[in-house]
Amino acid sequence: MTPAFTDADLARRRAASRRLGWLLGAVVLVIYLIGLFIKR
Amino acid sequence: MSTATTHTAEHPAGEYHGGLLRWLTTTNHKDIGTMYLTFSLIMFFVGGLMILAVRAELFSPGLQLMQPEFFNQLIGVHALVMIFAALMPAATGFANWMLPLMIGAPDMALPRLNNWGFWLLPPAAILLTLPFTLALFGIGDGALATGWTFYAPLSVQGGMGVDFAILAVHILGISSIMGSINIIVTIFNMRAPGMTMMKLPLFAWGWLITAFLLIATLPVLAGAVTMLLTDRHFGTHFFDAAGGGDPILFQHLFWFFGHPEVYILLLPVWGLMPHVLSTFSRKPTYGYKAQVYSFIAIGLLSVVVWAHHFFTAGMPVPALVYFMFSTMAISLPLAVLFFCWIATMWKGAMTFETPMLFAVGFIVLFGIAGLTGLILADVAADAQYHHSYFVVAHFHYALFAGGIMGVMTGVYYWLPKWTGHMYSEKLGKLHFWLTVVSFNLTFLPQFFLGLAGMPRRIPDYALQFAEFNAISTLGAFVLGFSQLLFAWNIWSCVRGGPKVESRVWEGAEGLEWELPSPPPHHTWEIQPVIK
Amino acid sequence: MASCTLETQTAPSAEVNPVAWLLRSLFPPSALLLPGAASAAYNFNFPEPVTPIARETLHIHNEFMLIITVLFVVVFAIMIYSMIKHRKSSGHAPAKFTGPTGALQWFWALIPFAILLFIDFVLMGIPAVQAIINMEDTQTKADMVLKVTGMQWKWQYEYPESGVKFISTLATPRDQIANAEAKGENYLLEVDKPVVLPVGKKVRILLTSTDVIHTWWVPQFGVKRDAIPGFLRETWVLIEKPGIYRGQCAELCGKDHGFMPVVVHAVPEPEYLAWVEAQKAEAKAAAGGADRTWSKDELVAEGKAVYEKVCAACHQPDGKGLPPAFPALAGSKIVSGPLLDMNGKVIKDSHVDRVLHGKAGTAMQAFATSLSDVELAAVITYERNSFGNQAGDMIQPAQIKSLR
DSSP states (O other): OOOBOOHHHHHHHHHHHHHHHHHHHHHHHHHHHHHHTOOO | OOHHHHHHHHSOTTOOOOHHHHHHHOOOHHHHHHHHHHHHHHHHHHHHHHHHHHHHHTTSSSOOSOOHHHHHHHHHHHHHIIIIIIIHHHHHHHHHHHHHHHHTOSSOSOHHHHHHHHHTHHHHHHHHHHHHHHHHTTSSSOSOOSOTTOOTTHHHHSOHHHHHHHHHHHHHHHHHHHHHHHHHHHHHHOOOTTOOGGGSOHHHHHHHHHHHHHHHHHHHHHHHHHHHHHHHHSOOOTTOGGGTOOHHHHHHHHHHHHHHHHHHHHHHHHHHHHHHHHHHHTSOOSOHHHHHHHHHHHHHHHTTOGGGGGGGGOOOHHHHHHHHHHHHHTHHHHHHHHHHHHHHHTTSOBOOOHHHHHHHHHHHHHHHHHHHHHHHTOHHHHHHHTTBHHHHHHHHIIIIIIIIHHHHHHHHHHHHHHHSBOOOHHHHHHHHHHHHHHHHHHHHHHHHHHHHTOBSSOSSOOGGGHHHHHHHHHHHHHHHHHHHHHHHHHHHHHHOOSBOOSSOSTTOOSGGGGSOSSOOSSOOSBOOOOO | OGGGSTTTOOOOSSOOOHHHHHHHHHSOHHHHOOTTOTTOOOOSSOOOOOSHHHHHHHHHHHHHHHHHHHHHHHHHHHHHHHHHHSBTTTTOOOOOOOSOOHHHHHHHHHHHHHHHHHIIIIITHHHHHHHHHHHHOOSTTOOEEEEEEEETTEEEEEETTTTEEEEEOBOSOHHHHTTSSOOOTTTTSOBSSOEEEETTOEEEEEEEESSSOEEEEEGGGTEEEEEOBTOOEEEEEEOOSOEEEEEEEOSOOSTTGGGOEEEEEEEOHHHHHHHHHHHHHHHHHHHHHHHSOOOHHHHHHHHHHHIIIIIHHHHOTTSOOBTTTBOOOTTOHHHHSOSSOTTSOOOTTSHHHHHHHOOTTSSOOOGGGTSOHHHHHHHHHHHHTSTTOOOOOOOOHHHHHHHO
16 A cells, blocks of 8 residues: 555546546437437 | 645545535535435435325225326326435445445545536426425426326426426436446546456446446437427427327337336446345355446346337337347346355355345345346236236336345445444344335235236226235335334434444455545545555 | 126136235235225236137236246245355354356356246247237238227227227216215226127227327236327237126326226127117217207207216316316306307317317317217307306307318
8 A cells, every 4th residue: 555646646547537528428418419310 | 627636635634614515515525425325315205205195095996185187296206206316316325435435546536527416416306396386386287297207298298397307307317427427437547556447346347337328328318308398399299190200209219218227226236235245244256257247238238128118009020029038138147146146145154234134135026026027028928017016016126125225235334334333233124124024015916906907107996906005005104114214223323323443344345444434534545556 | 797897707717826826825815805895806817818818918927927936936045045054153154266166167057047048038938929929910810990099088989890989988976086975896997888899709909099198908808009199009809708898098198097997898799780780870860960950958968968078077077177287168268259250160279179179289189080060069069158158159060060
């Protein structure tokens, strides 16, 4: 249990999380919009 | 952008805002987890009161307490409250509290999104139930009266309660999506060094699949109810045959979300079970990889079986056969889970504290849900079961015995960790036995009601259904009031009780048990390393 | 006839459900009886099947119940054995294994899944596929067609071959529902005009709806099919035994979903043919009525009967309605408005327009499709001259006929 979470490491992890978060949000939006165009 | 990283510096461990502002603005995963769980418990009682009124009406034939319109509102809102405002927030509360502790992260990856996700819930719950209050003042004609499924054209015809519910579902959906995004990115980015995906606790795996299912299916539900809204107010005809639409399209869209939703509710609980079983059997989890693959298989299968929810709507024979066999296929990964649970117990050294009792109760009663689900998949037999009380009994075995008793397992298991106090084992066991007995008293008769031909969602019924309905109502009231024991036990445990060690349970394994009980406000600022 | 109703039948001896048998021995029906509802004899299984489909379904159900009961008992017997033997208090030392090791253990771990695979796709799957094909074959050797139309909250039945068409609504008095009167034997499962079908004939049933989705269900026929507005769905029955069969709407369809029963009289063919002839004669007499001039009193008297059968569920017997969903007719601006325009044509959104063509997006349906000229003229006249409404005018069946 030695290495502390350094600020730099944490910032890197959070930035990666934000990128993935926006990507997932965009996926949600795309599915929603496709849904609106579904016709029989 | 930098607030998230400097958060720790602004609020060092142990230092809080005071009062309401702390809870409104908190970005701490433990605070938010606590809020989710408290909200869930409150809404569990709200939804429960609704259904007790329904059961009271159904105690004997004839209309005693309410008119059919109000009855229809209660059943639909009960379902929405229990699913979206009680069960889902409970699981999200678990994730918030436990995921960072379990994977060695200092917090969730996106703390402010986390805060937002929670604070969308109370307004949504108010929107959902507000029409009841408005109707008292003569505004509108009450809440959503279409059942939780919103089937068009009934929902196109309905009053403003439908609009409130559509809005509430949108907000609840956004909240769940935010929670899911946060959980996915936390699991992907915040794991402590050495914790590979195949060393991830099964609880995290269960939640990861749940989060992906939510992201894949909630937008479809949102799309469906948006289309419903435009059909109601803006002259579109998505679900109206007269304008070239199709009412069955709504059912396809709804159940494309609705079936995965069942697994969304259950996967976190399935993830939790191996932890509890392994702890109280003092033996490592059996078949870790098999369970992970089963979670993934169930997640994938769950999005391709939706039409079994409306076999009676009529579809071509090949479609019927496909949806029947794909549904039956889910029994295989599910059987793997049952096998692993029992194999985890096998040759252990078991003790039966309250969480273990709930876990065992869960396995047995959820077994009944799984087995009846298997026969419901059969199209021919389903023609008899469908829309009847048989189905009502089946999904309450799945969602009460599976979902809610699973959540209770988790609450008893982690409550000492959260509070640092031991709950009352005596009350917990009493709560367990009352719950299990009265649950079966409530729902077992409903299987026979369905077989005898009682349709669901009717406020009044023919005389031959009287006895079983009376028994079911008695059971429901015992079940409802026993939950007060649960609330009381939690309350007293929060207030005080015998102090517990960091490793609360003798056989508990995992990072979360290495932290003190209760864990300090900020944890894992020093990274743990997993061998 | 009464011996064929749901309540009094006895379970068929051909099929014995082991679960039902066990439960019946454990809980004899008499022990479950509560005071006040002593008429019911309980079944723990489907009611007696009277069509080939229902018999097949019961057979499949019994077989499945047996299979899942065995699975349940075996699996949880193992678990309970373990819970008794492998307790800490009995000094059992915990093992350390985390998965199968070696070929033999893998073999035994995979056996349950092979069995389950066999049960799913062979033991249960093959009969299920056969049943589906059978159930969906509505057209082969069909002897006749019955068209069923669901409407809020009644069923319309139509025999296209003979042109017979009528509406069937709940016959249970409101006082029984409100507990002001003792409940009859067939409480909520009785209608004013049951649908009559011949025994031994394959009846192809076409279903549709005028408003929301309904589901036509008679448990003893083993069929349940949705009636969807704007679409035609189908199913079939071949009733093997004369009798009265009762069922209900099974899909939540609004306020009176619980109050739209299905009652089928199955009779031998000669009796059925005689019934059809009688219906035709009756329809002819009614159609004749459309051509003569009716007096206002006649129309009001007829209209009251129609109103109570068709309209009162929403607009209430006293015309006060249940606002806002179901507006009051008493004092309504629409009802007291002008009857027709100067040329004798329908005015848009007038009383006649509403009754004939309904109001889109509400439970008010277009009654032109389901009521006769006489019934329409009568009910419009009745509404305009009742509940304190004093329009004073009337409309003749012949006028309605020309407005269609």
